[in-house]
Amino acid sequence: MAEAQLLPRDLELPLDLRLPRVGAVDAVALEARAGELAKRSIKKGSKLAALDLAIRMMDLTTLEGADTPGKVAALCAKAMHPDPADPTIPSVAAVCVYPNLVAVAKRRLAGSGVRVASVATAFPSGQSPIEVKLSDVREAVALGADEIDMVIDRGAFLSGRYAKVVDEIVRVKEACGDTHLKVILETGELGTYDNVRRASLLAIAAGADFIKTSTGKVSPAATLPVTLCMLEVIRDVHDETGRIIGMKPAGGIRTAKQAIQYLCVLNETLGTSWMTPELFRFGASSLLNDVLMQIRKQRTGSYQSGDYFTID
Amino acid sequence: MAAKPPATRAVPSPLEWEYAPAPEARDILALEERYGLYIGGEQVTPRSRKWFPTISPATEEHLAEVALAGPRDVDLAVQAARGAFEGEWTALRPSERAKYLFRIARLIQERSRELAVAESLNGGKPIKESRDVDIPLAAAHFFYYAGWADKLEYAFPNRKPRALGVAGQIIPWNFPLLMLSWKIAPALACGNTVVLKPAETTPLTALIFTDICRQAGLPAGVVNIITGDGSTGAHLVRHPDLDKVAFTGSTEVGKAIRRELAGTGVKLTLELGGKAANIVFDDCALDQAVEGIVNGIYFNQGHVCCAGSRLLVQESIYEPLVAKLKRRLRTIRVGDPLDKNTDLGAINSRMQLDRIRELVASGEDDGAEMYQPPCRLPEKGYWFAPTVFTNVGQSSRIAQEEIFGPVLSVLTFRTPEEAVEKANNTPYGLSAGVWTEKGSRILWMAERLRAGVVWANTFNRFDPTSPFGGYKESGFGREGGLHGLEPYLRFDR
Numbered sequence: 001m002a003e004a005q006l007l008p009r010d011l012e013l014p015l016d017l018r019l020p021r022v023g024a025v026d027a028v029a030l031e032a033r034a035g036e037l038a039k040r041s042i043k044k045g046s047k048l049a050a051l052d053l054a055i056r057m058m059d060l061t062t063l064e065g066a067d068t069p070g071k072v073a074a075l076c077a078k079a080m081h082p083d084p085a086d087p088t089i090p091s092v093a094a095v096c097v098y099p100n101l102v103a104v105a106k107r108r109l110a111g112s113g114v115r116v117a118s119v120a121t122a123f124p125s126g127q128s129p130i131e132v133k134l135s136d137v138r139e140a141v142a143l144g145a146d147e148i149d150m151v152i153d154r155g156a157f158l159s160g161r162y163a164k165v166v167d168e169i170v171r172v173k174e175a176c177g178d179t180h181l182k183v184i185l186e187t188g189e190l191g192t193y194d195n196v197r198r199a200s201l202l203a204i205a206a207g208a209d210f211i212k213t214s215t216g217k218v219s220p221a222a223t224l225p226v227t228l229c230m231l232e233v234i235r236d237v238h239d240e241t242g243r244i245i246g247m248k249p250a251g252g253i254r255t256a257k258q259a260i261q262y263l264c265v266l267n268e269t270l271g272t273s274w275m276t277p278e279l280f281r282f283g284a285s286s287l288l289n290d291v292l293m294q295i296r297k298q299r300t301g302s303y304q305s306g307d308y309f310t311i312d
Numbered sequence: 313m314a315a316k317p318p319a320t321r322a323v324p325s326p327l328e329w330e331y332a333p334a335p336e337a338r339d340i341l342a343l344e345e346r347y348g349l350y351i352g353g354e355q356v357t358p359r360s361r362k363w364f365p366t367i368s369p370a371t372e373e374h375l376a377e378v379a380l381a382g383p384r385d386v387d388l389a390v391q392a393a394r395g396a397f398e399g400e401w402t403a404l405r406p407s408e409r410a411k412y413l414f415r416i417a418r419l420i421q422e423r424s425r426e427l428a429v430a431e432s433l434n435g436g437k438p439i440k441e442s443r444d445v446d447i448p449l450a451a452a453h454f455f456y457y458a459g460w461a462d463k464l465e466y467a468f469p470n471r472k473p474r475a476l477g478v479a480g481q482i483i484p485w486n487f488p489l490l491m492l493s494w495k496i497a498p499a500l501a502c503g504n505t506v507v508l509k510p511a512e513t514t515p516l517t518a519l520i521f522t523d524i525c526r527q528a529g530l531p532a533g534v535v536n537i538i539t540g541d542g543s544t545g546a547h548l549v550r551h552p553d554l555d556k557v558a559f560t561g562s563t564e565v566g567k568a569i570r571r572e573l574a575g576t577g578v579k580l581t582l583e584l585g586g587k588a589a590n591i592v593f594d595d596c597a598l599d600q601a602v603e604g605i606v607n608g609i610y611f612n613q614g615h616v617c618c619a620g621s622r623l624l625v626q627e628s629i630y631e632p633l634v635a636k637l638k639r640r641l642r643t644i645r646v647g648d649p650l651d652k653n654t655d656l657g658a659i660n661s662r663m664q665l666d667r668i669r670e671l672v673a674s675g676e677d678d679g680a681e682m683y684q685p686p687c688r689l690p691e692k693g694y695w696f697a698p699t700v701f702t703n704v705g706q707s708s709r710i711a712q713e714e715i716f717g718p719v720l721s722v723l724t725f726r727t728p729e730e731a732v733e734k735a736n737n738t739p740y741g742l743s744a745g746v747w748t749e750k751g752s753r754i755l756w757m758a759e760r761l762r763a764g765v766v767w768a769n770t771f772n773r774f775d776p777t778s779p780f781g782g783y784k785e786s787g788f789g790r791e792g793g794l795h796g797l798e799p800y801l802r803f804d805r
Contacts, residue, residue: 024749026769029600039440041334041652049329232599239635263329268643272329 022201023236025193025229034225040264044298047260051295054259054287055082057277058092059117059248061285063124063216069104072097074312076108083292084310092288093277094147098123099140106144117182118145121172124186124215126151130168137175147180148172149283151215152199154189162202169206182210182248182281187226188218196226200233210246216283221251224261231269238270247274250283256294259287331645334652336439341429346377347515349385349539350522352392353532359384364541366515369436370649370658370693378515381538386507386547389536393478393505394553396533401505402475404531406462413458413500415528420451420493423524427489427517432649434516435488436658436694437612439650449774450493453792456776457497460797464502467794472804475503476579477555479800480548484561485511485660486615486716492518494791495558496535502800504556507536509548511561513661515539554578556800560617563714563740563785581789581799583617583781585714586742588763589735590620590771591725594629596747600769602636605720608745608771610644610656610698614718615664617786618743620771622711624731627724634702634722641698642685656718659694668696668717675701675710680721706734714740728753732760741783745771764790 042050060079062071076095083089094115095105105116118140122128128136137148150172156164173181183203187196200211211230214221227249234245249262259282266274274280289309297303346363348355360382366375381389401409420427424447431442464473479499483491488510499506510518518537525535538544542565549557549569556579559569563584573580590608592601608620625633649657659665676682680701689695696717704711704721711721725731735744744763746754758766764781767773774780779795781787789799 024595024597026597026600026749029597029603029770033600033603039444039652040331042331043334044332046330046332053329239632267329275329 022198025197027193027225030193030229031225034223034228034265037228037265037268038224038261040261042260042264048295048298050260050263051256051291051298052090053263053275054256054282054291055092056090057281058288059094059096059250059281059283060092060288061096061216061250061283063096063098063119067098067101069101071312072101072104073108076105076114078288078310078312079114080109080112082288086296089292089295093281096149096283099136099143099145102140102143102145115146116144117147117149118143119149119151119215121150121168123149123151124217126153127155130171133168134171134175137172141176141179145179147182148176149182149184149212151184151186152203154186157190157195157199157202162198165199166202166206169203169208173207180209181207182212182246183208184212184215184250185230186215186218187213187222188220193226193229196229197233200230201237204233204237204243204245208245210248210281212248212250212283214249214251214283216251216285219252222249222253222283224265227262228265228269231266235270244279246279246281248281248283253282253284254286254290256287256291259291331653333648335648336429336432336443336650336652338429338433338650340426341433343376343516347379347519347539349379349381349389350519350525350535350537351385351389352395352536353526353530355522358382359388364512366434366513368433368693369513369660370690372692375434375516378519378539381509381540381544381547383547385538386544386551389507389538390478390480390548390551390553392533392536393507396531397475397477397505400531401534402503406464406503409500409503410458410461412528412530413454413461413497416524416530417451417454417458419524419527420447420454420489423520424448424451427520429650430516430520431489431514432657435485435514436649436660437615438654438657439652440654441612446487446490449776450489453490453493453497453776457501457796460498460794461501464797464801467797468801468803470805473502473797473801474804476800476802477504478553479504479506479556479558480551480554481506481508481558482545482548482561483508483510484617485514486612486617488514489517489521491560492521494560494796498791498796499556499558499800500534502797504800505534505536507538507548509538509540509545512541549573556580558789558799559583566787579799581781581791582787583789583791584742584785584787585716585740586617586619586782586786587622587712587714587738587740588618588620588743588745589622589624589731589738589761590745591624591731591735591747591757592626592629592633593728593746593748593750593753594626595749597749597769598629598633598636601747602633602640604745604747604769604771605637606640606644609720610718611772613657613659613696615660615716616772617714618765618772618780619716620743620745621715621720622735622738623720623722624725624734625722626731627726630724634700637700638683638685641683641700644685644687644698646687646689646695646697648690656698659696659717662694664716665694665696668715668719671710671713671715671717672699672719675704675708675719675721678705678708678710680704680708680710706737712738728757732757736760736762739785742781742786743767
């Protein structure tokens, strides 16, 4: 496999002189700030608005070896009508599956406005030759994926071969064409917030439309501080270049309360302009039902058992 | 990326997402109509026959009446403290003394919500701060000093520590219960008895504390709380039967106390004003530094003696830093102190608000550039928007005098030497902050900054194990940690 030697010529980040240094992240202060925002108390109308938004931002995900057309079809039905008893509940943003199941999902979701996202590039490890990764992407696009969730080569990143990381993303982006590209950093394997910041900048420089925390296969997956760290990068990039990048925390977000905490961090870091499914997604498989349960609690004043919400 | 120009979509139109009010319930707090003085273990009617109202600075709502102690009341309180010192309290084994302190600490924890609500209601500070900072730290101080009570000889090896006697203690209004614990916990741990005067505008938590003393079964007279105004404090300081005076408050009053006590042999510690430099180097973690700056000056409405009120920014990052800071200011939520989402509460008193306004006006007259984020301040009560001044000269009053409000003055520097020089160029010396990713520079700076506390990549962090106190006009003596025991002890050798 050829090693990338040079950064792309029109690379904007991080080496362009008009940009700030990659910069540093102070872990203690970052976690303190995230912890502070997690304590926001969201009640009544603002809570309902947040829960509704959380559903519209959700990438309902199944990424198992055991996934079948039947399982994906059920998930698609849930994605379109999360609560069949309540027509006011919106559809989720997208369904996220492996490439082999893109066609099934596409067919099931036709005309619904729910998008199909496919993981690719030798998900979840990214430890395959670039040609394999590219053909993975091309196949998923050809099968009808609207969005590609790629993984970066953490092996290359952690060994300091940043150019290889960038080069791969650039080529995946080319292979995507107009298909929306989310770049998964797998922050749980990067070790430090400084690395998360650097990887975010690399991904954005190389053409990511979204940056995403995790595959969901590594623990820890998304955390509030890591999301805050990435949102700060997005904010810096917007300040410096005007480019607008989206964010997707994925993995480990299971409760409505957590989702609201993420929305508070988003709101107080990037502002309400970023509070749209176009620019923020939750990658989650079990979050949806807790959100539905909380909405019903908020509306009726009482909790109902899990049996009143369909499992998929 | 290679092929496509960068996306320059317009940012989508904003979604309206306002946080609904989330007020902390007040019903846990049952206030009496009128509070007497706490002398000799009992609530007593003041001999002065004088009372004054205490209010909520956020709404000017009347909360209760409290006694205004006169000279006769002060005398009775000191006599009660003397009696307890010469009797039961000194006769106790140190480990028994410790038990009372542990008990008080646990009771503060048990009643933390009530205390937090009282603190925010009476002082104007956001409930999240009284709930997460003031009250837990107050309990922590009692826990910490409880541990020392029977180990004083280990704290000072080869010396023989003994209690001083009766301590007169005067505390400020910015952290009422926390300052009370900074004063009472070490004094009691060392075997002294105390007469404490809470600040005129914030007596409520000290009055609730008297009930905690009662619950803890503390022997009568060990703690005496006398409410009142400046005259009460003056009577206390002048009382001839004190062995020790501890004061936290303004430099002006501190100087007067020192003059008063000169030559009397009464031991004195003073914790006074500050004008701390928060020094930001260009290699810092920028977004976290912005958080630290905000915490440094807007925490508790800037009513913090060690507030980072002078921001010294390396000129090479001045513009991005100030831009980030201003944007961050726009997210600060100003309003009802009892709302759990409030970041900046009410100014403590009309008097303090007037002082802030006067200094801010002087800043504008000096030609400094003022920025305040758009925010709607409540009509009733005392409020001041978070404020940043840029283009501030070192000679400007807003760069020299303590404002004690949510007002930050931004100055620049070019080299570490210049930063030290500017930081030290003040009559104060309570605290300082250094923001850099370079460890060696932190140490280099800390060695040269003349301040009692130097924080690195953080600000306004407190812990009972860590001593706190000032240089120069910020006072002398240390509170907290092992050092905090010494002002309450005499040594036979």
